[in-house]
Amino acid sequence: MQNSSPALLITGVSTGVGLAAARAFLSRGYRVFGSVRTAADADRLRAELGPHFEPLLFDVTDADAIARAVTEVETQLAGAPLRGLINNAGVAFGGPLQHQPIEVVRQHFEVNVLGLVQVTQAFLPLLGAQADFRGQPGRVLNIGSVSGQVATPFMGAYVGTKHALEGLTASWRRELQLFGVPMVLIGLGVTKTPIWDKGINLEPYRATPYLGPAERFAKVVNRTRESGLSPEYVAGRLVQIMETPRPKVRYTIVPDYTRNLLTWLLPARALDRLIARGLGLRPAK
Template sequence: MKNTVLITGVSSGIGEAIAQTCIDSGYRVFGTLRTAADAVRCQAKWGELFVPLLADVRDEAALRQAVVTVEAALAGRPLNVIVNNAGIVMPAPLQLQPLDDIQTMLEVNVLAPVRVIQAFLPLLGADSAGIRPKIVNISSVSGQLAMPFLGGYTASKHALEGLSYSLRRELLLLGIDVVVVAPGSVRTPIWAKAATPNFFPGSCYEQPFKKFIAISLAGEKKGLSPLVIAKLVLNIMQAKRPKVRYNPVPQKFANFYLPKLLPARLLDRLLFVLLGEGKSG
């Protein structure tokens, strides 16, 4: 009996790498995609071990239909793992960012994982080796750190991590584990998609925001391969007692530990200088 995993957002980036890695390891993968073209492409690439689920993770009706598809394909066998990977980042200064953009990030990054969990959790069960079922939520270093121009995204990832910890403690009753994976920079299209021509010209944020986007795009090019994250997720899926949170981050001390060790006001000042925001008052 093949082990099974549901992964959201498999058309590109980390989700695509996780799906490929799981299929290479013999898993049957159920993957959500938003377009029929992506579904056809991924089905052709991955073959019979892949079952496409055409669904925007914000769409409750589409998710209900996806549950029907997965349940029929399982034919009474359990789903072993849920990986909530789909996510979006829309950087901007909070003072000027449209509330619709913030709402979109909260919908995709927080409420959608909850919808997916509520929809598919009744199908979860142990795998063929008896390893207990798992939910793996893909977060970010922004789940614990806060950078300027990422207020809405940071809020969404802090929320995802908070609910993951609560959920893990609730699901002890059902023997289901919940693990958070919080990567730093990864070589995916997420920042290229997020780069915006609206730098709020004429505002005090224009130049610092341009520099922030440039730094973020440069960091993405030097980031981890999505395959590093995918292999970590596979190891978590197969582990009997994984850690509750993982931080795959390039240059981990500089990019993760140092910002957490520095006094908050000093970190504020360093970021202020880095983005060329001039002299503080």
Template structure:
């Protein structure tokens, strides 16, 4: 590896991947939403690593970021783009504001597409690869995370289509499907849920007891999820192995869930989803 772009690199899987690839000698362009983001999480990196403002929901930010990247990599192009940026809102679909649903899809789905579109000319130059960080939550969906699951199911289709469309150019497209990983997304989801449940919306009454239990599930995921470095190591393999798989599931519970899902009835899958989706 020489040149790799990672989105959502200010924390969690993105930061862990940026540091891991940096340790392997790659020149990493660590995309962060706002200038100054990720300073602490990426403090241990070498001087090769460059934090770059890259808001995946802003076309101007994407264009400016890739103009900078292009000027630095030149004809060497990119060895990889890792589409990792993502957010999550915890709420019953009945109560989720439309603008929040739109924002989530803009970051988690449209942002990944827009970044890949911008990266492809450099990927072709460098004979590089496209990595999309999805989730086991794109195979199994659980209540109160409907918007997040919708975005991850969408990425499953996008990865399949792009794999076919880019195959004639010999550009591998690889989907990473983590199960439960301990990242800041859980704290943010809990904060969003707490704000929601503090409202006086009368529709909350029918959900409140289940939302309390769901909050504990989020807290447990944050405490007991696998380390982001586990995903970073798989992403590094996807970028460097001679013949990468089309998808990698990270986590034993995720591997079990993806194997069982086509074989079990929906009602059983609903229960399984509560235990394994990220």
């Protein structure tokens, strides 16, 4: 790797948007560090993506592994700054919150919120958030969701983490003005990625009144996913956002902006009724 190439870190690069983003930035001449959770994925991606890609073996919930990754990146940078951090790693498991096991709810927050905070805290000094930093600060892109602004039923734990990310990003962005490190939130719409492969496991809910509505929701998810954004398109937008001189504080990347705009503008109760009618979320008569 050549130290003159700009370097950035992307979490969760084994598949989906993370992998597409790694490819897109590599094609632009970047050095890309990417987090994976297994040695097999590390070997596969090292062979597939070439010498300018360096896999980092860590889970975003593992503080010790993250610390080792920071040391490895710092050593390889040899005094050069980190150009960017893209917080992409995340999980999503569907189910009615009334019955979803608390350990599954907790996992969402451990990965999507606390894991993101832990990684960002660890790498911020390499991005320029330190008193003696010299040079051009890097920037942070947090992959959020349109669900951070518009909640859907049967995805409550996931939605909760994306709502949390809206607030965390806004507060952190204002704090990081001290160092000139931009933090940008990406409001991502439905994307064709493996995060939805597991869908909604309906088995635990078959004896509950939520089964029918949950089945209808699962069909909606599968249908909308087919018309979702490609990871490659999202990756291209991430490159643009990383390279724009003055990034906006938030970008909405969705397949159909007009449809999303109508959803955002509807009064909450009207949207409640619309969703209830569509999914059958009404009391039995």
